[in-house]
Amino acid sequence: MLAAGVREIGGPVELFDLPEPAGPGPGEVVVDVEAAGVGNWDDIVRSGAWDVGLTPPTALGVELAGTVVAVGSNVRDFRPGDEVLGHPLPLRHQGCWAQRVVVDAALVVAKPPGVSWETAAAFPVPALTAEQALSEALRVAENETLLVHGAGGTTGGLAVQLAVLRGARVIATAGPASADRVVRAGAAEVVDHRDRSWPDRVREWAGGAGVDTALSAVPGGSADAVRAVREGGRLATITGDRRSAGWGVGFADVYVRPDSGQLTKLSALLGEGRLSLSVGLTMPLDEAAAALDRAVRGGNGGPVVLRTESTKEWPDT
Numbered sequence: 001m002l003a004a005g006v007r008e009i010g011g012p013v014e015l016f017d018l019p020e021p022a023g024p025g026p027g028e029v030v031v032d033v034e035a036a037g038v039g040n041w042d043d044i045v046r047s048g049a050w051d052v053g054l055t056p057p058t059a060l061g062v063e064l065a066g067t068v069v070a071v072g073s074n075v076r077d078f079r080p081g082d083e084v085l086g087h088p089l090p091l092r093h094q095g096c097w098a099q100r101v102v103v104d105a106a107l108v109v110a111k112p113p114g115v116s117w118e119t120a121a122a123f124p125v126p127a128l129t130a131e132q133a134l135s136e137a138l139r140v141a142e143n144e145t146l147l148v149h150g151a152g153g154t155t156g157g158l159a160v161q162l163a164v165l166r167g168a169r170v171i172a173t174a175g176p177a178s179a180d181r182v183v184r185a186g187a188a189e190v191v192d193h194r195d196r197s198w199p200d201r202v203r204e205w206a207g208g209a210g211v212d213t214a215l216s217a218v219p220g221g222s223a224d225a226v227r228a229v230r231e232g233g234r235l236a237t238i239t240g241d242r243r244s245a246g247w248g249v250g251f252a253d254v255y256v257r258p259d260s261g262q263l264t265k266l267s268a269l270l271g272e273g274r275l276s277l278s279v280g281l282t283m284p285l286d287e288a289a290a291a292l293d294r295a296v297r298g299g300n301g302g303p304v305v306l307r308t309e310s311t312k313e314w315p316d317t
């Protein structure tokens with residue numbers, strides 16, 4: 001089967017033939033991949049800085065949407081034909097940029113009907129990251145004020161929507177191309193991140209003292225974002241730029257982890273139209289190297305997705 005990945009850690013992304021996955025073993029399902037998300041985090045996997053359980057040569061990719069084609073023993077929640085999405089880490093055998101993968105059945109959830117394959121594939125990592133930042137790291141409560149720095153991005157945009165659903169009042173940073181979308185996501189106010197004094201404007205909006213909580217989704221962004229947080233407030237970063245404690249602000253680093261309970265609820269919100277995500281760019285599996293390059297460079301108007309095509313039926317099991 002076709003897969004896109006690396007022959008060695010740090011190597012270039014290539015298209016190659018991999019053996020069909022063996023299995024499924026107990027508790028596993030084989031998924032015929034329809035689409036797989038591409039994020040700049042995949043380049044972190046490619047370089048070896050994020051260990052997701054892969055041994056080269058292997059496909060990359062840590063999020064997917066597809067159809068279950070075989071189930072192992074002890075799998076009660078899924079049958080062949082079920083449509084699923086997931087962030088199935090640690091990966092088993094290979095990553096999601098492949099025609100088929102074997103995954104832990106506990107790490108995929110039902111894809112809501114009516115949600116496109118592309119949207120479903122691009123959803124798990126940013127949605128889980130945003131949810132874990134808000135509910136676990138920041139514990140954002142109703143009526144609290146929240147700054148989302150980098151709300152023009154996929155993760156930041158979902159964080160705005162989730163925070164509004166929690167009853168928070170959200171102020172966000174975004175560039176001119178994204179500002180309208182961030183307002184539609186529910187932000188009460190948007191400030192342009194190109195204005196270097198934006199943290200002062202956020203403090204003013206929050207009554208002078210600063211916001212209760214802040215999420216930074218911008219590489220190196222927490223140094224600016226903390227200036228907008230009130231003393232005793234909380235700041236979480238998803239870009240690994242946590243500052244040492246100071247300013248009387250609590251800091252947290254957030255690194256996404258699979259959580260099928262959270263993903264089930266998030267997917268339901270997506271299916272009900274209470275969360276939305278617009279894919280920016282869809283490319284075929286054989287253009288995975290270019291897709292990763294586009295994801296790393298950004299500016300695609302939304303997440304990048306690979307579409308796969310199946311070439312043969314999964315053997316009867």
Ligand SMILES: NC(=O)c1ccc[n+]([C@@H]2O[C@H](COP(=O)([O-])OP(=O)(O)OC[C@H]3O[C@@H](n4cnc5c(N)ncnc54)[C@H](OP(=O)(O)O)[C@@H]3O)[C@@H](O)[C@H]2O)c1
Nearest residue numbers: 129150152153154155156174175178193238254255256298
């Ligand atoms: N820790 C984790 O587990 C985790 C999980 C997911 C993502 N991440 C990281 O989080 C970051 C965001 O991910 P993403 O997928 O949301 O990225 P993305 O969709 O590519 O977001 C890029 C957007 O950020 C905005 N931006 C760029 N520079 C900015 C600045 N100086 N100030 C404010 N906004 C700025 C731009 O929007 P405008 O149009 O508004 O300029 C740009 O379109 C990435 O670095 C990613 O690796 C980490």
